[in-house]
Amino acid sequence: MKMYDVVIIGGGPAGSIAAIQLRNSGYSVKVIEKLKFPRFVIGESLLPRCNELLEEVGMLNIVEDAGFQLKGGVTFENEENNRKVIHFTENLGQKHNSSFQVRREIFDKLLFDNAEKLGASMSMETEVIAFDENKNIVTVVNSKGEEEKYQAKKVIDASGYGRVLPRLLNLETHSSLSSRRAIFCRVQNDSRDTDGTDGYITVYVVGDNDAWIWNIPLSSTETSVGIVCSEEYFQSFDGDETGFWNHVVENNSHAKVRYANATKINDVGMIGGYSSDVTTMFGANFVLVGNATEFLDPIFSSGVTLALESGVKAANLIIEEFKGKEVDWKCEYEDYMMIGINVFREYVNAWYDGRLQTILFSDKLTADKIERKVVSVLSGYVWDESQMFVHSPKEALERIYHLLK
Ligand SMILES: Cc1cc2nc3c(=O)[nH]c(=O)nc-3n(C[C@H](O)[C@H](O)[C@H](O)COP(=O)(O)OP(=O)(O)OC[C@H]3O[C@@H](n4cnc5c(N)ncnc54)[C@H](O)[C@@H]3O)c2cc1C
Known part of the structure; x- marks a missing residue:
């Protein structure tokens, strides 16, 4: 059985950034990823705080050089023609006042490959199927269908929607947020505002706050367009996800103009019931990061920020622990993460009401x-x-x- 300082379940942003930070301090790391990268995952709009975290682990220059669409802010528009533009430059003086719109298949692979370059052992097409909490042994099935075991001083669960340890250790609990759905696809040749906000994420409110549409420019010609609504609103429409997407885009006063001459470049996808919560974010020898903890809602594009924040925070605390410091995981990790999550939760609630x-x-x-x-x-x-x-x-x-x- 192979032994590592840290085994990380999942190679998304939370897992890869934790691996990068642990390798920056020379610890041995194994990352186990179920899928083959590049893989698609939803969540393409980042926040300036991400830049600070990428800088902390030495990845900002690499992400900057990758040519992602720059994001300077957010525009909100409703059907009564109210418009609010949020410019990230008008913050409270924080250093990073822009971010990126990213194709996640490229962004996630960039972080994954850099963790490997720094010396982390990365396995793809390998699925974690069991965890022995007492012996700290992770059991996986590799790409050849063989079972392998890895032992670690610490295990990080960064499995996102896979929620591996919450499921295996019975840590899952219901989210306080209502169940919603997102129906999305990428298009090309939309017509954008020409007032300097063309790289911003734009949010169109549908009807009387019945739903909202994200518009995320991924390049000068391609845009990710997603509709988020309650289960009931989606069910009230008699049709499939493609019919629903077409109907909402063709009837929203802003979207119908923006996408009048646009064409879809992939099939319409759908994800539902994504809000989730856990009873604890850590145990004696494991810690949950990113979406494996609590996931709120896409409205403020906070998911990758929280994934990177928790990945870096968990890695830094593990490094301190390995150096002999006693870490109070409740106070220094869970309570810390909850400060940010609770701020976004209040904003999410205030958005929907x-x-x-x-x-x-x-x-x-x-x-x-x-x-x-x-x-x-x-x-x-x-x-x-x-x-x-x-x-x-x-x-x-x-x-x-x-x-x-
Ligand atoms: C509709 C919607 C829109 C969103 N929009 C945004 C947005 O605009 N901006 C934003 O910041 N966030 C957004 N998010 C949130 C964002 O998608 C997530 O917060 C983010 O991907 C979390 O990163 P992660 O690393 O925790 O998990 P993930 O990116 O999901 O990575 C987890 C990895 O773990 C792997 N895995 C799962 N199970 C196993 C297993 N058993 N063994 C091994 N590996 C496993 C998976 O294959 C996956 O690659 C959105 C979410 C939704 C639902």
């Missing part, structure tokens, strides 16, 4: 300190406890809503 749209579309929200605080959150800076939206997100949103409505 309409309060955040009232705030964003208010004439009174201008580039002053309140707006800068909102921009800072929407940039992924959700651990800056000196600002009200981070230390008391629920109260802050409620106060601003009553002030601006």
Whole structure:
């Protein structure tokens, strides 16, 4: 049986960035990935906080050189022609004020390959099927169908929607968020705004907040277009996902103009029931990172940011532990991660009940300190406890809503 300092389940952004950071400190790492990369996964719009994390592990230059579409902010538009543009430059002074729109098949492979370049042992087409928590042994089935075992001082579960350890150790619990669906595909030749926001993610509110559409430009000609709605809203439409996607895009006042001459470049895909939660993020010898912990909702493009944040944080704490420091995983990891997750949770709730749209579309929200605080959150800076939206997100949103409505 092979032994490693750390075995990582899953080679998405959370797993690969943890592997990179552990290799930066010279620890032996095995990454076990079920699929063959490059593989498609949804989640293409990053936040500026990602750049800071990529910089911390020495990956920012490599990502910058990969030629991804630059992302300078977010535009929100509803069907009453209210429009709010969030420029990441108008943050609270944080260094990184832009990010990238990425084809995840390319972005994830870039991180995966760089973990390998740095000396991590990477296996693809190998699935983790069991975990012995007492002996810290991971059992896998490799690409030839053979069973292998790996022992590690620490196991990181970065298996995303696979949720390997939550399932095997019975750590899964229901998300507090309602179940929603996303129906998406990529198109080419859409017509974009020409006011400098062409690289921004644009969110169109559908009807009276019945659904919303993400518009993520992946290059000057290709765009990812996804519709997010409740299960009930989707079920109320009598048709399949392609019919639903066509119907919503053809009937939304903004989308129908933008995509009038666009053509689909792949089939319409669908994912549902993705919000999830766990009873704990760690155990004596394992830690959960990325989507294997709690996944909220796609509205603020926070998933990859939280995946990178948790991957780097877990790796840094493991390194400290290996060096002999006693780590309080509850306080230093889980509680820390929950600060950021709870900020996004409040924003997600306020988006779906309409309060955040009232705030964003208010004439009174201008580039002053309140707006800068909102921009800072929407940039992924959700651990800056000196600002009200981070230390008391629920109260802050409620106060601003009553002030601006
Ligand atoms: C509709 C939708 C839209 C989204 N849009 C955005 C967005 O615009 N921006 C954003 O930042 N986030 C977005 N997200 C979230 C984003 O997709 C995830 O948060 C992100 O991919 C999490 O990264 P990860 O590394 O934790 O998991 P993943 O990227 O899912 O990687 C996990 C890896 O583990 C592997 N794996 C699973 N099971 C096993 C096993 N048994 N053995 C070995 N390997 C295994 C998988 O094959 C996979 O490669 C969106 C999510 C949804 C549902």
